[in-house]
Amino acid sequence: MTDEQDLVHFLKQDAELIKLLHAVANLDLPDCWICAGYIRSKVWDHLHGYETSTKTDDVDVIYFDPNQPEEAVEKQLEERLFRLIPDVPWSVKNQARMHHVNNLPPYASSVDALAHFPETVTAIGVRLQSDGSLILAAPHGIHDLINMHVIPTPLFDSNSSKHPIYLERLQQKNWSAKWPNITIHTSFSY
Numbered sequence: 001m002t003d004e005q006d007l008v009h010f011l012k013q014d015a016e017l018i019k020l021l022h023a024v025a026n027l028d029l030p031d032c033w034i035c036a037g038y039i040r041s042k043v044w045d046h047l048h049g050y051e052t053s054t055k056t057d058d059v060d061v062i063y064f065d066p067n068q069p070e071e072a073v074e075k076q077l078e079e080r081l082f083r084l085i086p087d088v089p090w091s092v093k094n095q096a097r098m099h100h101v102n103n104l105p106p107y108a109s110s111v112d113a114l115a116h117f118p119e120t121v122t123a124i125g126v127r128l129q130s131d132g133s134l135i136l137a138a139p140h141g142i143h144d145l146i147n148m149h150v151i152p153t154p155l156f157d158s159n160s161s162k163h164p165i166y167l168e169r170l171q172q173k174n175w176s177a178k179w180p181n182i183t184i185h186t187s188f189s190y
Contacts, residue, residue, distance in 0.1 A: 001047070001146045008134050011126055014042060016053075021128040023084045024061055027077055031064035031095075031110040033125030033137055040121050043145055044179045054178050058091040062125065064110045069097040104155075115139035118156045118166050121149070148182040150175065157188040 001007055011017055017034070024034060038059045045053050061081070074092045081090040095113035099106045107113040110125070117123040120140040127135050136142075144151055152158070156166040167186070176182055 001043070004136055004138070004142055007043070007142055007146065008126075008136050010046060011039070011042065011136075012134050017042065017126070018128070020059060020085065020088065021126070021134075023081055025128050026084065027063075027080060029063035029065065029077070033062050033110055033114075033127045034059060035062055035114060035125030035137075036060040036117065036122040039124050039126060040145060044148060044175075044182065047146070047148060048179055048181060056089070058089040061090065061092045062095050062110045062113060063092070064095045064107070064113070066096040069094060071097070111137045111139055115153065116155050117153060118162075118169055120144040120151055120153055123153055148179065149185060150182055151185040152188055154188050158186055 001010060020034060024032060038056050041054055041056055061077075074094055077092045078090045081088070081092065095107050095110045098113060102116065104116060107116065114123045114125055114137055121144050123138070123140050124142065124145060125137040127137075129135055138145075140153060143149075150170070152160075152163065152166040154160075156162045163186075170184060176184065
């Protein structure tokens with residue numbers, strides 16, 4: 001895997017992901033993506049040569065709808081997804097409200113919200129187009145993801161007040177236990 005085209009081709013071959021993307025597309029949400037750890041794990045499992053996927057904590061679904069910023073709506077959407085595919089740990093979040101949770105200025109879109117995720121390797125999303133093609137969102141590119149470099153996004157870099165959040169996530173997630181070939185960096189520039 002060397003570029004975005006390779007990554008999109010790889011993701012399009014994943015039957016489980018395509019099934020989930022179809023379920024999410026049924027919600028008909030604006031600016032909607034499956035993102036973060038679910039995508040990262042798929043890629044790292046492949047790059048580590050794992051026969052089966054590692055267990056995922058959740059499947060992150062983000063969308064952007066400033067007209068319905070209530071958390072209750074997200075829970076209703078999760079319930080709809082659970083009814084479609086009950087064995088998936090769905091997590092649905094409207095990025096039009098998540099800036100409040102993260103103590104940041106309002107996001108302009110879901111992709112803008114992705115750019116503010118803690119690590120570049122989780123700041124990635126994919127969605128299904130009506131013609132069946134996949135669109136990739138990677139505001140920090142895919143280099144770190146496909147080269148297995150865990151680094152903070154600029155917002156969580158070592159000179160930021162949010163850097164301790166990044167460091168705490170590294171400790172909590174303990175990704176190197178599942179994927180021993182990753183390299184962890186504490187600064188955006190390496």
